[in-house]
Amino acid sequence: MTGGADIERVRTIADLRRCIAEWRAAGLSIGLVPTMGALHEGHLALVEAAVGGCDRTIVTLFVNPAQFGPNEDFAVYPRDEDRDAGLVTRAGADLLFAPNVDEVYPPDHATQVHVSGLGDILEGEHRPGFFTGVATVVSKLLLQSLPDRAYFGEKDYQQLCVIRRLTRDLDIPVSIAGVKTVREEDGLALSSRNAYLTTAERAVAPVLHGTIAQVAEQVGRGEDPRDQAQWAIDQLRRAGFGDVDYVTVRNAETLQEAVDASLPARVLAAAWLGKARLIDNVAV
Numbered sequence: 001m002t003g004g005a006d007i008e009r010v011r012t013i014a015d016l017r018r019c020i021a022e023w024r025a026a027g028l029s030i031g032l033v034p035t036m037g038a039l040h041e042g043h044l045a046l047v048e049a050a051v052g053g054c055d056r057t058i059v060t061l062f063v064n065p066a067q068f069g070p071n072e073d074f075a076v077y078p079r080d081e082d083r084d085a086g087l088v089t090r091a092g093a094d095l096l097f098a099p100n101v102d103e104v105y106p107p108d109h110a111t112q113v114h115v116s117g118l119g120d121i122l123e124g125e126h127r128p129g130f131f132t133g134v135a136t137v138v139s140k141l142l143l144q145s146l147p148d149r150a151y152f153g154e155k156d157y158q159q160l161c162v163i164r165r166l167t168r169d170l171d172i173p174v175s176i177a178g179v180k181t182v183r184e185e186d187g188l189a190l191s192s193r194n195a196y197l198t199t200a201e202r203a204v205a206p207v208l209h210g211t212i213a214q215v216a217e218q219v220g221r222g223e224d225p226r227d228q229a230q231w232a233i234d235q236l237r238r239a240g241f242g243d244v245d246y247v248t249v250r251n252a253e254t255l256q257e258a259v260d261a262s263l264p265a266r267v268l269a270a271a272w273l274g275k276a277r278l279i280d281n282v283a284v
């Protein structure tokens, strides 16, 4: 069902702020859910968390060109605003902010937000410029709307860490909420890019979650994180994955190599399966 898209849609920052000013005047709290569209149950879990935690929920729909590399899928990234509008309406959101690229990045736009260190490792190393694109657009979205709380998925765990860091460093007065990863029954994390998997690849894809879940369990029992990560890489290759960009156990906050077993840790992984690059992570 895709009809009944009755949510209010705004395209400009001025209109967005007008709407928010009315809500603020009425004393209402505001939640923000940034997305690139092609929405699935994972995104809707963020919307539901915002609807449950705030009086009004804004969903943003913007395929951010700044976070795609030259050889990445910006041009073909799935876009269907009417479908997405219907989904967030039914999930209880109040406003859809869907700006054009020029509204977000006027031709003379010159400022970037770069989170050094945290944004340069793992995904940052394999996708140069990615986190600068993410950090810049998220900073702008937060400052455009100044919600009480903004919601992001643990699915993109390093992104969540980068966003927490930039809000703290730039003194942006918004609290950042992380929402648990929504998975298919077989463990595969929901992702708009799962659509790139063939039927045969889709059958192999859950091995990623299964493998890092085993690493988390073994490391939790005191096994060596590096040995476990190497085991996982071999396991993924045997299952039919192509390049494994990384499987690694890191401190859950700094994402430095987890050395202190008494601190929270996270297993993070990125691996290619056919045309799809899958990422996932679990807590130790």
Ligand code: AMP
Residues within 6 Å of the ligand: 034, 035, 036, 037, 041, 042, 043, 045, 046, 151, 152, 153, 154, 155, 156, 179, 180, 181, 182, 183, 189, 190, 191, 192
């Ligand atoms: P995207 O549209 O891919 O940029 O994702 C928008 C937001 O949805 C980000 O905060 C993601 O972390 C979150 N998200 C994507 N997939 C999932 C999932 N399977 N479970 C929970 N959150 C997700």
